[in-house]
Amino acid sequence: MIGTAVGHGWGRLYAALMNLPERPMRWAQGHLPDGRLGWLFVGPNLAIFAVFTFLPILIDFYYAGTGGTNLLPTERPWVGTENFSSLLACKDYLDPNSCVRDQFWYAIWNTSEFVVLQVALMLFFSLATALVLNRKILGRGFFRAAFFYPVLLSPVVVALIWKWVLQRDGVLNAAMVGAGMQPVEWLLSARSAFGWTVFVSIWAHMGFYTLILLAGLQAIPADIYEAAAMDAAPPWRVFRRITLPLLMPSVLVVLVLGLIRAVQIFDEVYVLTGGGPGSATTYLVEFIYNTGFSAQVRQYGLAAAASLLLAGVLLVLTLIQLRGMRPTKGDPRG
Amino acid sequence: MGKLARMLTATRGRGRMDWTDWASYLYLALGTLLMLGPVLWLGLSSLKSPSGLIEFPPTLLPQEQVRVSVPNYPNPLPLYRITRGDHAGQSLAEVRKIGLQATMVDPAAPDTLIRVPVDDRSKVMRFHAAWGNYTDLLQKFDFGRYLWNSVFITTVATLLTLLLNSMAAFALSKYKFAGREPVFLLMLATLMIPPTIILVPNYLIAAVLGLTDNPWGVIWPAVATPTGVFLLRQYMLTLPDDLLEAARMDNASEWRIYWRIVLPLSKPALAVLAIFSVMWRWNEFLWPMVVLGRNEAFTLPLALNSFQGELTTQWNYLLAMTVVTLVPITVIFALLQRHITQGIASAGVK
Numbered sequence: 001m002i003g004t005a006v007g008h009g010w011g012r013l014y015a016a017l018m019n020l021p022e023r024p025m026r027w028a029q030g031h032l033p034d035g036r037l038g039w040l041f042v043g044p045n046l047a048i049f050a051v052f053t054f055l056p057i058l059i060d061f062y063y064a065g066t067g068g069t070n071l072l073p074t075e076r077p078w079v080g081t082e083n084f085s086s087l088l089a090c091k092d093y094l095d096p097n098s099c100v101r102d103q104f105w106y107a108i109w110n111t112s113e114f115v116v117l118q119v120a121l122m123l124f125f126s127l128a129t130a131l132v133l134n135r136k137i138l139g140r141g142f143f144r145a146a147f148f149y150p151v152l153l154s155p156v157v158v159a160l161i162w163k164w165v166l167q168r169d170g171v172l173n174a175a176m177v178g179a180g181m182q183p184v185e186w187l188l189s190a191r192s193a194f195g196w197t198v199f200v201s202i203w204a205h206m207g208f209y210t211l212i213l214l215a216g217l218q219a220i221p222a223d224i225y226e227a228a229a230m231d232a233a234p235p236w237r238v239f240r241r242i243t244l245p246l247l248m249p250s251v252l253v254v255l256v257l258g259l260i261r262a263v264q265i266f267d268e269v270y271v272l273t274g275g276g277p278g279s280a281t282t283y284l285v286e287f288i289y290n291t292g293f294s295a296q297v298r299q300y301g302l303a304a305a306a307s308l309l310l311a312g313v314l315l316v317l318t319l320i321q322l323r324g325m326r327p328t329k330g331d332p333r334g
Numbered sequence: 335m336g337k338l339a340r341m342l343t344a345t346r347g348r349g350r351m352d353w354t355d356w357a358s359y360l361y362l363a364l365g366t367l368l369m370l371g372p373v374l375w376l377g378l379s380s381l382k383s384p385s386g387l388i389e390f391p392p393t394l395l396p397q398e399q400v401r402v403s404v405p406n407y408p409n410p411l412p413l414y415r416i417t418r419g420d421h422a423g424q425s426l427a428e429v430r431k432i433g434l435q436a437t438m439v440d441p442a443a444p445d446t447l448i449r450v451p452v453d454d455r456s457k458v459m460r461f462h463a464a465w466g467n468y469t470d471l472l473q474k475f476d477f478g479r480y481l482w483n484s485v486f487i488t489t490v491a492t493l494l495t496l497l498l499n500s501m502a503a504f505a506l507s508k509y510k511f512a513g514r515e516p517v518f519l520l521m522l523a524t525l526m527i528p529p530t531i532i533l534v535p536n537y538l539i540a541a542v543l544g545l546t547d548n549p550w551g552v553i554w555p556a557v558a559t560p561t562g563v564f565l566l567r568q569y570m571l572t573l574p575d576d577l578l579e580a581a582r583m584d585n586a587s588e589w590r591i592y593w594r595i596v597l598p599l600s601k602p603a604l605a606v607l608a609i610f611s612v613m614w615r616w617n618e619f620l621w622p623m624v625v626l627g628r629n630e631a632f633t634l635p636l637a638l639n640s641f642q643g644e645l646t647t648q649w650n651y652l653l654a655m656t657v658v659t660l661v662p663i664t665v666i667f668a669l670l671q672r673h674i675t676q677g678i679a680s681a682g683v684k
Contacts, residue, residue, distance in 0.1 A: 018593060025589040037588060041505035042517055045498045048558035052536060053524045059535035071538055129365065132358045145671050146366040149373070152663050152674075154617035156635040160642060160656045161372045164379060164649070171375055174391035203369070211678055264530045267619045271639055285530045285620070292534050293624055300534050307531040318526045 060311075063304035069297055076301070083305035104306060106279040107287035114198060114283060115262040122202045122209060122258055123251070129206070130213035131243075144214070148207035155267030158204045163187070163272055166196060187273055190280035197269045197281050204268060205261070209254045216250025217243070256321035260314060284310055373660070380653035381463040387649050398462035402427055405444045414438065414455040421448060425458060467654040477655065479630060480637040484616060484659075487549050487633060492611040494557040496604055502558075503566035504592050508578060518567070525560045533624055540625050551625040552633070556615060562607045569603035570596060606677035609670060616663060634659045 028040060059073070064083055066076035091098035096105035133144055150158065165172050166186040173183035187193045220243065228238045266285035269275070275282035275290070282290075288310070292303030379387065381396040401410035404427050411427035414436075426438040426448060436455070438448045471477040505511075506518050529536070536555060537546075545551030573596060581591045597604070619635045626632060632640065638659060641652055667674060 021589045022587055025587045029588060036511065038505040038509035038511035038514060041501040041509070041592070045502035045521075045558045045563065046517060048498070048554065049521065049524055049560075051539060052555035052558070053527055053532065054520075056532035056535035056539065057527065059538060060532060063534055063538075071541060073538070128361070132361050135355075135358055137358060137362070141671075143362045143366060144675065145667075146369050148675060149664075149667060150369055152613060152617075152667050153373075153660055154635050154663070155619055156617075156638045157656055157660045160638060160652065161376050163642070164376060164653065165372050169388065169390045169392070171392055177391065207369075208678065211675055260528075264528055266530065270619075271642065288530070288533065289620065289624070293537070300538075304534045307534065311527075311531040314526070314528060314531070 060304050060308055063301050064308050066301050068301070069299065071298075071300060079301070083301045084309075087302065087305055087309070101302075103279060103282065103290070104287055107282050107284045110194070110279070110281065111263060111265070111283045114194070114265060115259060118198045118201055118262050118265075119255065119258045121198065122206050123254060125202065126206045126209035126213055126254060127251070129210045130217055133210070133214055134217040144211070147210055150204050151207040153204065155204065156271050158200060159268045159271035162196070162200045162203075188277055190277055193273050193277060193281050197265075197273060200268055200272060201262070201265060205258075209258060212254055212257075213247065213250050216247050220246045253321075256317060260317050260321075263310070263313060263317070376653060377657055380467060380650070380657045381465070382650065383462075383464040383466075384648075384650050386464070387653075393459075395461055396463050397459040398464075400458045400460050402441050404439060404441045407439075407444070411439070411441075413441075413458040414450075415458050416450060416455050418454040419450065421450065422454075426450065426455070464650065467650045468658070471651060471654055471658070475641075475651070476630070477637070477658075480632050480634050481658070483549060483632060484634040487552050487622075488612055488615040490549075491553045491556050491615045492608055494553065495559055495562055495611045496608060498557055499559060499562035499607065500566050500597060500600065500604065501592065502563045503570050504596055506563070507567045507570035507573075508575070508596070521560050521563050525564075529555075529621055533621070536621070537624055546625055547628040547631045548626075549631065552615075552618065552622050555621065556618070559607075559611070559614075561610065565607055566600060566603050569600055573599050605673065609666065609674055609677065612666065613663065 025040075028037065032040075062073060063076070065078060065080060066073070067079040067082065068076050070076055086100050087104050089100040090096075090105060093099075093105070096102045096109065099105045129147055133140055133147075137143065153161075164170060167173075168183065168185060172186070176183055184192065186196055224242055224246075225238065228242060233241075264285055265283050266289065269281055269283060270286055270289075273281045275286050284306070288303045288306050291299050291306065378394065378396060379392075383396070383398060386393070386396055386398065400413040402413050403410045407429070411429065413425055413427050416422050416424050416426055424440065427441050429437045429439055429447065431437070431452065434452050436450050436452050438450050438455075440446065440448065502521070506514060506521075540546050540551045540555070543554075545554065577595055577599075578591055581595055586594070617635065618633075619639070622633050622636055623639070626636060629640070634655075638652070638655055641648075641655065
């Protein structure tokens, strides 16, 4: 009895709450011209966008032109392009040690290497997995789910899973010793730590791209393959001449989305290696975070300037994506 | 037997397995092992005691040494199996160990002491799950608080996301008003502004609004998702306008039309967005780390990150905490696998 009474009370409260907008809405309908009603519904969402997305872009530019360590814009001295010029000041761009902001250039080169390697390998393995899953396979649903599962995990969880596997007394070293080899401190040497950040980020994200490619493969009409089978075309030629060209739009989506995300790699790597050893796995976003938030001296202006440079790269990638995707979408407004 | 073999080797399409089928299954089996193995390993490890965790090479299952009570001895004694010497094959309990010699006793004949070199024996182990790793979390650490912070942020942010995004989608799909197209394009444009490049100014805005160290500092910037507006708008475009007109004839207010007609009909799209939103908020890391500086405000991922820095020796708790963080997402995935994969494949978002 009590339970139902409480349930009833909650129901009433809920109904009352949800009817709250009823009166103002009636008033608005009576007093506002028809064309304005839409703004009432779109307003709250737009206001949040304005405060937490559009306004920050503008402030980013202001911060990038100011120095000091004070967070309040009114307390920050205007320094013009000094942040940009100090970031870009290098004797030799290939040698971070010759730069004023050596950490920034380490981050740039690390990120470049990471992006090329990670995206290429991830595209390869996503494509291979999608092709295999597109065959007539028993238990396809299970295998698809298995490859996709890590995508859902928190990056911190992903990093800790692999930290546990890779640690000194971990299961990987146990296997190495079992095979008669020496145990390795995987995350303490620069090249090996770099390699593992590439591997772990592929492990965590390839399921997502596999899914996109699989959807693309399944959208290829079966009668094209049947026609090819009639002509007794060899499998390799079927792949080259039919599958690959028709899959190209999906491959492009994967390529550009993968690039955009790889450039912004942070979470998993931050927990897995902390950017180390040294600065071997310090990538761009970690540089921004370190500069603006974790260093003793919080250089917001420098972080904002680096953010804008990153934004420029992402803008170029996005424009490539828009250009490449245009012919694949029927409705230009998407 | 022949029938079974044929069933196992039959492919769904053609008659028999050729080498490409074998290669496919081998690839998938290895891939599944690589994808799920480390997670299972984490789960098994989280049930090991601290002494089990430092064992090298590690055992697959969580184990502990068997202890037996022996008459004349107040505490249960650890049990060993003797591998060499006079007593080989016997199971003896250790009374004490001095240097390389152990004094042992047969539990069946507790009066005679037996001396055995420590190299001639091995521990008798049995399966034992250290659930204490999990129950201790609540007592020894402020784990309940982090769990609550995560649950609160995820729930409230998801409800607000559904409400605000569906309102905006309703206006953008069912009203014609001046500025509708620019507003929609503006919202789509925010898709291209990744949160990583507006960290610094967003921190300023959160500070000015008093949102730092406060769960609302994670919630408010996250609830107006362009993905959600886009997804819901596309779905609402497919709802017939006649329904709305009929309701207007019955003198329903616009709010009632939105709340009683459009929302219930949009349930499939709302469900997809709800799943996305739960995933995003539960797993979010960088922005919460920036805006939540105070330990008491931490979400689970932040707590995990700070523990892995502090408790390097207490892997048993860290592992248990990691498992608790991944379980809710795993359960949701197990229940809604089809919806999630289809939603992602169709929306192309994560």
